[in-house]
Amino acid sequence: MAPIREPPAIGIDLGTTYSCVAVWQHNRVEIIPNEQGNRTTPSFVAFTDTDCMLGNAAKNQVAMNPTNTIFDAKRLIGRKFYDVTVQEDMKVCPFRIVQGEYGKPMIVVNYKGVQKLFTAEEISAMVLRKMKEVANTYLNANVKSAVITVPAYFDDLQRQATKDAAALAGLNVLRLMNEPTAASIAYRLDKKAGIRGETNVLVFDLGGGTFDVSLVTINKGRFEIKAVGGDTHLGGEDFDNRMVEYFVGEFNRKERKDISRNPRALARLRVACERAKRILSSTPLTSIEVDCLYDGVDFSSKITRAKFEELNMDFFNKCMETVQMCMEDAKWVKSMVSEVVLVGGSTRIPKVQQMLQDFFNGKELCKTINPDEAVAYGAAALAANLSGKGSQMIKKLTLVDVLPLSLGYKAFGEVMAVMIPKNTPIPVTIEHVVCSVFDNQTSFQITVYQGERSRPTDNIFLGEFVLSNLPLAPRGATKATIRFDIDADGIMNVSAEEPTTGQGNNITINKRRLTKDEIERMLEDARRYKVEDQEYEKKVDAFIVLEYYVYLMKTKLRDENIRKMLSNEDFLMMVDVVTNAMQWLHVNKLAEASEIEDKKKELEYVWNSVVGLGQSTASLYQMPRFSHITEFWELLRLAGAFACIAMLLAREKHVVDALHRA
Numbered sequence: 337m338a339p340i341r342e343p344p345a346i347g348i349d350l351g352t353t354y355s356c357v358a359v360w361q362h363n364r365v366e367i368i369p370n371e372q373g374n375r376t377t378p379s380f381v382a383f384t385d386t387d388c389m390l391g392n393a394a395k396n397q398v399a400m401n402p403t404n405t406i407f408d409a410k411r412l413i414g415r416k417f418y419d420v421t422v423q424e425d426m427k428v429c430p431f432r433i434v435q436g437e438y439g440k441p442m443i444v445v446n447y448k449g450v451q452k453l454f455t456a457e458e459i460s461a462m463v464l465r466k467m468k469e470v471a472n473t474y475l476n477a478n479v480k481s482a483v484i485t486v487p488a489y490f491d492d493l494q495r496q497a498t499k500d501a502a503a504l505a506g507l508n509v510l511r512l513m514n515e516p517t518a519a520s521i522a523y524r525l526d527k528k529a530g531i532r533g534e535t536n537v538l539v540f541d542l543g544g545g546t547f548d549v550s551l552v553t554i555n556k557g558r559f560e561i562k563a564v565g566g567d568t569h570l571g572g573e574d575f576d577n578r579m580v581e582y583f584v585g586e587f588n589r590k591e592r593k594d595i596s597r598n599p600r601a602l603a604r605l606r607v608a609c610e611r612a613k614r615i616l617s618s619t620p621l622t623s624i625e626v627d628c629l630y631d632g633v634d635f636s637s638k639i640t641r642a643k644f645e646e647l648n649m650d651f652f653n654k655c656m657e658t659v660q661m662c663m664e665d666a667k668w669v670k671s672m673v674s675e676v677v678l679v680g681g682s683t684r685i686p687k688v689q690q691m692l693q694d695f696f697n698g699k700e701l702c703k704t705i706n707p708d709e710a711v712a713y714g715a716a717a718l719a720a721n722l723s724g725k726g727s728q729m730i731k732k733l734t735l736v737d738v739l740p741l742s743l744g745y746k747a748f749g750e751v752m753a754v755m756i757p758k759n760t761p762i763p764v765t766i767e768h769v770v771c772s773v774f775d776n777q778t779s780f781q782i783t784v785y786q787g788e789r790s791r792p793t794d795n796i797f798l799g800e801f802v803l804s805n806l807p808l809a810p811r812g813a814t815k816a817t818i819r820f821d822i823d824a825d826g827i828m829n830v831s832a833e834e835p836t837t838g839q840g841n842n843i844t845i846n847k848r849r850l851t852k853d854e855i856e857r858m859l860e861d862a863r864r865y866k867v868e869d870q871e872y873e874k875k876v877d878a879f880i881v882l883e884y885y886v887y888l889m890k891t892k893l894r895d896e897n898i899r900k901m902l903s904n905e906d907f908l909m910m911v912d913v914v915t916n917a918m919q920w921l922h923v924n925k926l927a928e929a930s931e932i933e934d935k936k937k938e939l940e941y942v943w944n945s946v947v948g949l950g951q952s953t954a955s956l957y958q959m960p961r962f963s964h965i966t967e968f969w970e971l972l973r974l975a976g977a978f979a980c981i982a983m984l985l986a987r988e989k990h991v992v993d994a995l996h997r998a
């Protein structure tokens with residue numbers, strides 16, 4: 337009896353407009369063609385009075401049945417009905433979307449004469465099931481497991497919803513993989529022995545609906561994403577829409593007929609525009625012809641590549657700005673990029689290629705891997721890796737994800753103490769030791785934030801807990817170790833422990849993944865407020881130094897040896913100085929850094945003059961012998977510094993009084 341062959345795990349690129357499936361077989365990745373021999377399949381589902389169609393069959397009839405032909409489910413998956421992007425999509429979408437339970441967007445179709453509602457997960461599940469069937473036919477097997485790719489900026493909800501779709505399609509998800517990582521694996525496998533040492537790759541992925549830029553460092557089998565950026569709403573469909581708007585205007589001008597509210601006419605025009613767009617990637621001029629576009633009127637026109645570029649120039653510029661920002665995030669200069677890898681059908685647009693090449697000072701772009709297939713290729717390689725199959729190179733694959741924003745806690749003085757900076761590869765564990773900031777402090781509050789701003793409250797609050805029952809001890813003597821631990825799935829555990837008592841506490845933070853827009857906004861804020869934040873940090877630093885100085889003065893005045901060194905009058909004056917300084921600290925929390933520094937200089941003068949002239953702050957530790965106020969006065973005169981010091985000291989009435997008394 338022939339052994340039962342275990343079905344291989346497949347890789348699926350579940351795209352917004354097209355999907356692609358691949359498998360590791362015969363010692364290489366094979367892209368699996370569908371029943372029509374196409375290596376990519378439209379992510380379309382259509383409902384009619386008799387059928388539910390998928391892929392090419394669905395796409396081919398879109399113009400006849402626009403309101404019941406569903407595409408772009410990926411734009412809706414894991415989102416809420418009132419999300420800005422959903423509301424924006426609804427304006428241009430030919431099918432109806434309504435609000436369902438739990439605020440989910442529901443797609444309304446007419447199927448077999450009955451109105452039905454579908455979630456985006458259900459539609460995506462139909463696409464995934466189609467891709468699974470394509471693989472089953474090709475492999476003559478019943479595929480059970482897959483690696484499915486998602487945009488790098490998909491949040492937790494979108495990822496979870498994609499997993500739900502896979503479960504509905506009867507697929508066990510071995511791993512959800514970021515699309516650019518998959519593409520860089522394809523690039524690495526394509527190069528085979530061609531890469532020596534560390535290589536920095538920029539993956540430029542411009543597809544039908546999304547745009548992703550990723551900076552990836554490849555070292556042997558290790559793939560480390562250094563930075564990611566992009567736009568969840570930028571791609572070929574936006575370019576199509578611009579052309580549609582342009583021709584709607586032209587039709588209106590020529591025929592005095594407005595088709596902007598007619599879904600069927602718009603869908604037919606969109607199909608023609610998409611075709612024209614593709615042709616313009618290889619020729620400078622093309623024509624558009626749509627029979628009976630509206631009210632029995634035919635439409636015929638021409639468009640040049642230059643016009644197409646002009647219509648979309650703002651989108652293309654946005655792509656380059658994102659590349660620039662991503663490079664800045666990773667602190668890469670252009671010369672560090674060894675290879676620019678193109679992924680996604682829209683990277684075939686000559687203007688996009690030219691702008692990218694110009695950005696990299698004429699560098700040749702990597703076009704050896706197929707932009708439509710690279711993502712599925714990488715996913716299939718990972719699927720083989722995770723199921724213990726594949727070549728030596730596949731077995732050595734190691735993927736490293738990065739944090740999109742810094743993580744830290746609220747430190748004394750209301751500043752964000754960054755524990756793990758953004759773009760740090762995960763999993764990661766980092767420890768910091770913190771000290772008590774008051775005498776007899778019995779608890780530490782650990783408040784965790786995510787973001788780039790200096791003031792914790794300008795960042796995102798993630799959670800908090802208290803480490804209590806700490807032993808009584810002077811300020812600075814009680815210590816605790818704070819530990820941030822992030823696992824490969826992005827789940828964060830924060831713990832704190834006081835080592836002498838073993839007293840500990842912790843919190844698990846299942847970080848809500850931030851949307852790309854939120855991350856972009858926060859990074860933009862951090863850039864905009866950089867100077868303000870630096871000022872704030874300076875202020876906090878100065879305040880902490882002054883506070884510590886006053887605290888040391890107070891502690892030293894309690895020291896018997898010091899008391900003996902000082903006359904009663906000097907001692908009382910110094911107690912007065914410390915008391916007033918503490919009050920000053922209390923009411924001047926918002927003082928400027930320069931004011932705080934002046935205050936410290938002033939106190940140093942008094943302390944050094946009364947307790948140890950000529951000594952810096954260190955005198956507080958060393959306690960030099962110079963205590964008598966009369967000698968101090970004499971020395972001041974000798975030094976000729978009276979005027980200057982008196983001016984400084986005059987700022988505090990109690991000090992002046994003390995000097996008069998002296």
Ligand code: AMP
Pocket residue numbers: 351352353354355542543544545571572573610613614615617679680681682683684685707708
């Ligand atoms: P993807 O999401 O990667 O499958 O990319 C699909 C997008 O690529 C669609 O918007 C297509 O219209 C677009 N596309 C495919 N081929 C070309 C081409 N030759 N020129 C311009 N855009 C293209």
